[in-house]
Amino acid sequence: MLLITKNHTFGYELQKLCMVFYPDESIIVKTECQESDRIIITELDKGSTSTTLSVSLIIDQKQMRRSAELANDNPEYYDECERILAVLLFECLTEITGYVPEWGILTGVRPAKLMRRLIEEYGRERAAQYFKQKLFVNDSKIKLCLSALEGEETIINLSRPESYSLYISIPFCPSRCSYCSFVSHSVDKAKRLIPDYVDLICQELEYTARIAKDCGLRIETIYMGGGTPTVLNQPQLTQIMKTVSDCFDLSTLREYTVEAGRPDTITIERLEAIKQGGATRISINPQSMNDNVLMAIGRKHTSQQTVEAFKLARSLGFNNINMDLIAGLPSDTLESFSKTVDEILGLNPESVTVHTLSFKRSSRLSSAEGMPVHEARTAAQMLELANQKLESSGFLPYYMYRQAKMVDNLENVGYAKKGYEGLYNVYIMDETHTILGAGAAAVTKLKQPCGSYIERVFNFKYPYEYVSRFKEILRRKERVKEFYEQYRIPEDR
Numbered sequence: 001m002l003l004i005t006k007n008h009t010f011g012y013e014l015q016k017l018c019m020v021f022y023p024d025e026s027i028i029v030k031t032e033c034q035e036s037d038r039i040i041i042t043e044l045d046k047g048s049t050s051t052t053l054s055v056s057l058i059i060d061q062k063q064m065r066r067s068a069e070l071a072n073d074n075p076e077y078y079d080e081c082e083r084i085l086a087v088l089l090f091e092c093l094t095e096i097t098g099y100v101p102e103w104g105i106l107t108g109v110r111p112a113k114l115m116r117r118l119i120e121e122y123g124r125e126r127a128a129q130y131f132k133q134k135l136f137v138n139d140s141k142i143k144l145c146l147s148a149l150e151g152e153e154t155i156i157n158l159s160r161p162e163s164y165s166l167y168i169s170i171p172f173c174p175s176r177c178s179y180c181s182f183v184s185h186s187v188d189k190a191k192r193l194i195p196d197y198v199d200l201i202c203q204e205l206e207y208t209a210r211i212a213k214d215c216g217l218r219i220e221t222i223y224m225g226g227g228t229p230t231v232l233n234q235p236q237l238t239q240i241m242k243t244v245s246d247c248f249d250l251s252t253l254r255e256y257t258v259e260a261g262r263p264d265t266i267t268i269e270r271l272e273a274i275k276q277g278g279a280t281r282i283s284i285n286p287q288s289m290n291d292n293v294l295m296a297i298g299r300k301h302t303s304q305q306t307v308e309a310f311k312l313a314r315s316l317g318f319n320n321i322n323m324d325l326i327a328g329l330p331s332d333t334l335e336s337f338s339k340t341v342d343e344i345l346g347l348n349p350e351s352v353t354v355h356t357l358s359f360k361r362s363s364r365l366s367s368a369e370g371m372p373v374h375e376a377r378t379a380a381q382m383l384e385l386a387n388q389k390l391e392s393s394g395f396l397p398y399y400m401y402r403q404a405k406m407v408d409n410l411e412n413v414g415y416a417k418k419g420y421e422g423l424y425n426v427y428i429m430d431e432t433h434t435i436l437g438a439g440a441a442a443v444t445k446l447k448q449p450c451g452s453y454i455e456r457v458f459n460f461k462y463p464y465e466y467v468s469r470f471k472e473i474l475r476r477k478e479r480v481k482e483f484y485e486q487y488r489i490p491e492d493r
């Protein structure tokens, strides 16, 4: 499908909105019109006092045109031009397809962040009205957004200008799940790299700790993710966690999460290493408790293994366990998803994160490949059902984000019992403070202590690059020092 942009630069945003309606189609953005039977023309025509914005389209022999006027002296002229074009496009596409996305014209990944900004500016009521009337978000998503925002608020307020979180990346997995776009090498292929990787990440952690100390930073949370950190054996986990506790000042640490991830990697020895290493929270991720679904997505474990891993972790004293689920998986039904939620609730974890399946280009599972992909509406019903069941069992939404190409343009929501919210999840999504990343594919996100400027420092993506070009990793970390020299932490804190 062609998307023509005339006299404006909002092609990227409008393209994302088109993808919500046509997720399987490639939307090509051009500035010049061409012959096509699937074409959308978006145009901005600026007159002396007002601007005419219009969207005209031909799709499947249906034609449509919508237009609107905007005064040139509108104080938010540029943003309004973008919003109005999106609204016109949204109106045309809902009429042509009969589909009304629940998030309206919002395609961004952090709707709660936008809501917070609007609340600060206009107050809660007007912000909610803006979501409804100007962005066309439906009532249930507004409610979700407000409630996630409330949960986030307390956590964000714990952070200070000198705060940071540490991310430790273990980008290895026992096998690759078909829906996953994560940079994660199958252990079979990458196994030989693991010992060197562990030694080097310990060096990077040591170096990072020194820099954090020199810059006067204060650690709030640690998150060891991947990948599946529990592909590492007990000595390797211990080596990394001991390096962390030896090198970092953990006296201010509020949370230490290790993603135990795939239940088929969880053993008593590994859990003991994690516990002794100081982790306060782990995540065991069933994704589904339906074995047919697990097989369909290439997860090489059963629901029974999830139950056993969970009980084992409990018996070892883990009292803060998160479990991840995915709505919209192939071959899952509303009934089997409901059973999954019930079984998870039966285990009684402290938090549950409900993801929506996302079709990333780099995942093996994609809607375009014609796999038996779920009816999008069912994914929305699954989220609704999870929300009802979790809320009535005492879980509250505390963070939310969206990704590109999620089924039905839906969202991921973290639910937790009060006091068990995953702090790191909020900090990374909200971009509250600096994240220092270690390991392959880790990204260090430097946040200006009393402002909103963010700078990223990327580590190499693949473990083989990380291992072979390690000196460069340490060299790039120098930027952390320069950043804090440039953006100083206020002294009177």
Ligand code: SF4
Residues within 6 Å of the ligand: 172, 173, 174, 175, 176, 177, 180, 181, 182, 184, 226, 227, 228, 261, 262
């Ligand atoms: S979903 Fe998790 S366990 Fe599966 S391949 Fe991706 S990172 Fe690894």
